[in-house]
Amino acid sequence: MRLAVIGAGAVGSSVVELASDHGHSVTAFADSSSAVIDSAGIDTAEVLDRKRTDGVVGSAAPEDALSAEYDVLVEATPTTLGDAEPGFSHVQAALERDCHAVLANKGPVAERYADVRALERESEGGVLFEATVGGAMPVLSTIDDFDPSHITAVRGVLNGTANFILSRMATEGLDYEHVLAEAQDLGVAEADPTFDVDGTDAALKGVIIANVLADDETEYTLDDAEVEGIQDISGSALELARADGRTVRLIAEVVEGSVRVGPRLVPDNAPLAVSGTRNIAQLETEHAGQLNISGRGAGGPETASAVLADIGRL
């Protein structure tokens, strides 16, 4: 397949780097200020090197990448809320010319799912977005394999930064501020960790799962989710939980049409009590009990692997 990769952050760059390994070529690659286009396939090593040293991928204008020749558009720009732009327009551009779109950007499928699906129905191209939920973990494709009608609930730890903070606080007896600073030093938390710790990121993933489970009957957006973060969790609360064989995890819960994210008490030895940056999704199936999918929920190569898996499914 010929790929147009929009977005040159950790995920977009990793997709470009790993594409040839999966038998694909990259014909266009854009960051926010520039683009490189070559219908014969760009020199990925050279372009990634230029991005690292000069901060740009090429000399073309970023919007030129949208009109390049490609089979699949990979939308890997940062997630935006509300109108989900510019990610939504990128997806629209691909579908209107009957190309496929694969998303790592949560915005369009969390905030404008019905619009995306409507465009997809009119197009020869398909839309897949495994990378938006749980990084490398095959959550959405497993739901698809079982068929959404056979999944009754999904619960999970879907934000590695929040989970890292909670598990460090619990094992070391440290306070929130202290562990957050440590997480930032380690690169686990971003300079502005708001969306991770206030539950927004996990809620977006919950909303995407709810959209997939609803199978086009109801559309969910972030406004439909009940969201609470971990900023107010104290060391003493975790201590009390531990003395009772429990711990606190930021859980996203999608059940019976409701999306809820918040800190919850779970038994210490429960599958949901994963530690560090690990993620887990627990599917409640109609005929096969619980299914736990656990793994790395973030990171460039991890998320790029989910993007490339989607491209393989097209």
Next chain:
Amino acid sequence: MSDSTDEVRSYTVRLELVDEPGELLRALEPIATNGGNLLSIFHERGNVTPRGHIPVEVDLEATPERFDGIVDALRDAGINVIQAGAEQYSEALTIILTGHLVNTDLSDTLSRIHESTDATVTDLSLSAPEGTDDASSARIRLATEEGAVDETMTSIRAVADEKGLHVIEPLAAGGEA
């Protein structure tokens, strides 16, 4: 809730003991030997019933089947079982409350939870590392009527909201396995 018989539940049993040495131990033995897991014993030593007996409240966990065996064994041993709590309390619920618990009158908070929900507080641990004027946390175990967990949580949320406290709720039973 499922009606499977191998599921462990919490029960509260009220016993009346004769005021004699060794009587409490004699009452607890049938519980342990019949597969019950003792959670707490409330021994009201100074509180005597009109018949001169000492009331003891025992919280335990057992499967429904084993619980029936425990009650039978207690009665066989001549222990006066006043109330076998299966009918009354059957679901245990643990929450953590955080915030200015002491300044917002913890005991009022607990009695409000009790009044509005019919749930009984069976265990309370308070942690106030910064002193009682600062934010603190409390782990509260409640016994609530079967099927009333959602209702109980709604009431707790309302009380906490009003007092500016934060509730860390347990995950539903389905998610705990």
